[in-house]
Amino acid sequence: MTGINLIFWFIALMTIISASIVVLSNNLIYSAVSLLFTLLGIAGLYVFLWADFIAITQILIYVGGILVLIIFGIMLTHRITDVTLSQSSNQQMLGGGIILIIFLGLSYMMLNTPWFQDTAVEPQETINQIGYLLMIDYLLPFEVASILLLVALIGAALLSRSSK
Amino acid sequence: MDLNSYLIISSILFSLGLFGVITRRNGVAVLMSIELILNAANINFIAFSRFSGMDLSGHIFSLFVIILAAAEAAVALAIILNIFNNFGSINIDDANKMSH
Numbered sequence: 397m398t399g400i401n402l403i404f405w406f407i408a409l410m411t412i413i414s415a416s417i418v419v420l421s422n423n424l425i426y427s428a429v430s431l432l433f434t435l436l437g438i439a440g441l442y443v444f445l446w447a448d449f450i451a452i453t454q455i456l457i458y459v460g461g462i463l464v465l466i467i468f469g470i471m472l473t474h475r476i477t478d479v480t481l482s483q484s485s486n487q488q489m490l491g492g493g494i495i496l497i498i499f500l501g502l503s504y505m506m507l508n509t510p511w512f513q514d515t516a517v518e519p520q521e522t523i524n525q526i527g528y529l530l531m532i533d534y535l536l537p538f539e540v541a542s543i544l545l546l547v548a549l550i551g552a553a554l555l556s557r558s559s560k
Numbered sequence: 561m562d563l564n565s566y567l568i569i570s571s572i573l574f575s576l577g578l579f580g581v582i583t584r585r586n587g588v589a590v591l592m593s594i595e596l597i598l599n600a601a602n603i604n605f606i607a608f609s610r611f612s613g614m615d616l617s618g619h620i621f622s623l624f625v626i627i628l629a630a631a632e633a634a635v636a637l638a639i640i641l642n643i644f645n646n647f648g649s650i651n652i653d654d655a656n657k658m659s660h
Contacts, residue, residue, distance in 0.1 A: 404561050408569050415573055418592055419580035431592050434573075438599050441569070444561065445610040450602075450619055450626075457626050462595065462633045469588045469637040473644040491583040499575035506567040513563060514613035525616050526623075534620050541627045548631035555638035 404444055411437030424470050428463065435459050449523045566607035574600035587640040587650040591633065598629045 410433060417430035435458045442451035519525070530538050573596055580593025602622040609618025643655045 401561065408565070412569065412572050412576075415576045415596055418596065419576050419584070419589075424586065424589060427589060427592055431595065434596065435599070438573075438603060441566070441603060442606055445566070445606045446614065447606045447610070447619055447622075450606060450622055453623065453626055454602075457630055458595070458599075461630055465633050465637055466588060466592060466595075469591070469640055472641060473588065473650045488583050491579055495575050495579040495582075498578065499571060502571045502574070503568055506571060507564055511563060511608070511611070513611050516610070516614035519614060522616060522619060526619055529616055529620050530623075533617075537624060541624060544631055545627065548634050552634040552638040555635070556641050 404441075407437050407440040407444075411441065424474075425467075428467050428470060431466070432459060432463055435463065446518055447522060449521075449526055563607060563611040566603060570600040570603040570607070573597075573603070585651050585653055587643060587652050587655075588637075590652065591636050591640070594636075595629060595633070598625055601625060 414430040414433035414437065418427045418434060421427045421430065435454065439451045439454040439459075442448075442454060577593045577596030577600060580596065581590055584590050584593060602625050605618040605622040605625070609615055640650055643652075644650050647654050
């Protein structure tokens with residue numbers, strides 16, 4: 397049990413440290429690479445929460461799709477002659493103070509609320525049940541999501557073509 | 561590894577993402593911070609699902625959040641590319657006009 401605890405806290409620490417590199421680093425490529433470790437760490441947390449399908453989806457879509465898209469965005473919006481892909485941050489002290497207050501309020505609320513909790517046995521797999529839920533209880537949002545993806549695809553292609 | 565530790569991790573991620581959104585001036589960096597916020601919400605969904613009797617509705621919600629994040633990233637990067645073409649930089653403070 398302690399070994400599992402050790403792995404859990406290692407993953408949590410890795411997630412948080414790389415997330416802080418994402419927001420604090422001055423080099424955008426460093427930010428993108430540490431976003432990779434953040435997303436992988438979050439996928440690890442999903443495994444600890446018995447969400448196998450969501451963990452795989454996280455790796456496939458976030459790491460395989462969105463992160464590649466973001467790196468493309470960085471490459472396309474900086475001239476090759478720019479040696480450093482640096483960027484500035486404004487008013488970090490003021491922003492940090494406000495965010496610290498928000499974080500303290502948030503964690504006070506989370507630790508002092510009596511959340512509804514119920515025990516459960518670890519399921520063999522979740523894919524089966526997720527499939528039933530998507531096809532029966534959540535069929536309409538599922539179909540709407542497919543239309544949304546189509547609209548986003550067409551919209552992104554239309555927006556990013558050259559103006560001619 | 562109780563519910564509270566997951567909630568604290570996700571609130572740390574949320575705060576870091578919000579900090580990035582309000583302090584960073586680069587459009588792509590703001591987008592990465594928004595991804596952090598969405599992931600923090602996802603951790604909460606899955607954690608509440610796990611600790612309230614493994615009700616899988618939380619998993620469905622986080623799936624939809626992931627789908628929305630993918631669509632949002634595609635459209636936002638297209639907009640950022642347009643801002644770069646029109647203004648010559650992606651400093652979001654410069655992009656304060658609808659046309660140039």
